[in-house]
Amino acid sequence: MRLIIEPEVPGDSRSLFRLLVGEKVVAEGMTAAQIHILVGDILEKGALQKEAATAEPPRPSIGE
Numbered sequence: 001m002r003l004i005i006e007p008e009v010p011g012d013s014r015s016l017f018r019l020l021v022g023e024k025v026v027a028e029g030m031t032a033a034q035i036h037i038l039v040g041d042i043l044e045k046g047a048l049q050k051e052a053a054t055a056e057p058p059r060p061s062i063g064e
Helices: 032-054
Strands: 003-007 017-021 024-030
Touching: 003 032, 017 032, 024 032
Parallel strands: none
Antiparallel strands: 003 017, 017 024
């Protein structure tokens, strides 16, 4: 997964930002703090999905 953060006005680090995941724009007109939260949410969701994919299925207990 590739995350790209771009200023909406190139060269102006005080401007609002856009967030791209791969080549798809997922957010525009966001402050740096909002982008930070979104990136954290995306990374957390990815980690949880990876964890769920590698988890062993529950084993039945004796007597079931």
